[in-house]
Amino acid sequence: MFPVKVPRIAAAVVNSTWISLLVGLALFILVPLAALILLILVITIPISLTAIFLYVLGIYVAKIFVGLAIGKLISGYFKLSGGNALALLIGLFIVMLLGAIPFLGPVLRFLYVLFGLGAAGFVIYKAIQERERPAKPAT
Numbered sequence: 001m002f003p004v005k006v007p008r009i010a011a012a013v014v015n016s017t018w019i020s021l022l023v024g025l026a027l028f029i030l031v032p033l034a035a036l037i038l039l040i041l042v043i044t045i046p047i048s049l050t051a052i053f054l055y056v057l058g059i060y061v062a063k064i065f066v067g068l069a070i071g072k073l074i075s076g077y078f079k080l081s082g083g084n085a086l087a088l089l090i091g092l093f094i095v096m097l098l099g100a101i102p103f104l105g106p107v108l109r110f111l112y113v114l115f116g117l118g119a120a121g122f123v124i125y126k127a128i129q130e131r132e133r134p135a136k137p138a139t
Contacts, residue, residue, distance in 0.1 A: 024118025029062025
């Protein structure tokens, strides 16, 4: 659906690993707190509900970003030429297999959420920064 942004977010999982993890942890903790504060104020209830919806959606979609990143690493290592679709298929299969491991699976799923949320937040933040920069006049 988003052929430019999703591979960029998957690349951020690999290229900015620690930043993705820290931003993901911050988003995982701060977004529900901010939504709760906004929920207490009556006039901001729609903003709070929107934030909660986007938060849950981000948690659900985070494994797709991590799966694509893992799939691209594996398809690049084995020199497979299937594009993003094959990389996503391989990566999501590995993510699902690792998430099914007893005792270790829930920890890995939590890390997938942190990395995926963080990479998405990081890429969105960078896109907003680039959009806000004024264009330089031609000399």
